[in-house]
Amino acid sequence: MTGKKAAETRRTSIGAQRNPASQDAILQAAEEILVEGGLGSFSIEAVARRAHAGKPTIYRWWPTRTILLLDVYHRQKFVDIAPDTGAIETDIFQLLSDLLEFWNTGHGGAVFRSVIAEAQTDPAASKALAAYMAERYQQGGEIFRRAKARNEVADWVVPELAMEIITSFVWKRLLTDRLEIAPEQLRLVVRHLVHGLKAQ
Amino acid sequence: MTGKKAAETRRTSIGAQRNPASQDAILQAAEEILVEGGLGSFSIEAVARRAHAGKPTIYRWWPTRTILLLDVYHRQKFVDIAPDTGAIETDIFQLLSDLLEFWNTGHGGAVFRSVIAEAQTDPAASKALAAYMAERYQQGGEIFRRAKARNEVADWVVPELAMEIITSFVWKRLLTDRLEIAPEQLRLVVRHLVHGLKAQ
DNA sequence: ATATAACGAAACGAGCCGTTTCGTTCAAGT
């Protein structure tokens, strides 16, 4: 009868300090809810239930739903934003391919979609997303800085802007649920981006 | 005293038929709420209050919040997706410029952002958005079909895919709240897209 | 040894959800 309770080993306070076990359980439950049910199912209440945590515990450390969402997001492993294959076209192919795979196979896609959606409603999420993207463009621009040093790309190319352009396409695919792109198809996309649309 | 009521001219039934005045008031209130408060403030309850309409009236004609949102969206005036200036580069500049202005100055931006955000949660919105985008790519692809006839763009360019690529950039700007792009800056973006990133 | 803070559970009032009931207005059918 009471053995059930013992097996479930209820978490409790470990004194006047934060309990890492609760923290982990909450973040993991939050991620699972996002992956399984999307942002629509994501609420403090739902996370508390799933994590067997008290709502006050969550509100103490994550004052808003958005902050909890962003914490889940920042705990993810991210792909290498600036692969170095030696050629600009294969660099871009590698980057987009890695992004698509990360979003498609892991939990990254569902979480990132949710962050973008949240940013359409919550200014705090919008601000955090903007800061994160600026940093990523800066890092990823390295691809183009290297290529310019090799005289492989035109000198008027702005690394950060080029980065934004090439990632825009996969963003749109993420948001419209069309992440599954065959390698030949992706190569064609990269060809459009690298060689431009105009006849030579 | 009672003159106040008379001035507010309460709407009522016009018999066993839909009341266009109520329909208009509801759709207008819905749009205003989206523009002023975003998707977070958008609820049937809020729309009913603002439109001085009964909730059953709304639920009768728009069974879900998503359907009402999509109706607001479809009532918008849309920009010409396939301008014909005679050259591919100016066509694209015109198109992106029109889109940015439409989103930035009117109500279109707030409404479209909301549709995209809703699509991250509601499959019905996702489906509707996908269908709409496919249609727009088809229409807008005309830019590239014309340019190919002029031998202005490479023959391996896929009109619908090229359309998706060039609109992806402004999508991302819309979703990250950076719609204000100076003409020179936009011209630079178009240059990246049209001439590609690689040195000739 | 005492004060302090975190923990999970439970319950709170407030507000929104989608539905139902009500009295009304008026077109459509007889």
Added chain:
DNA sequence: ACTTGAACGAAACGGCTCGTTTCGTTATAT
């Protein structure tokens, strides 16, 4: 001319989630 029936706005419903408060318990920090 009369009846039927549908649409209208208002109000109230039960059910749910929200963010907060209260409670008894646990264990660190002083």
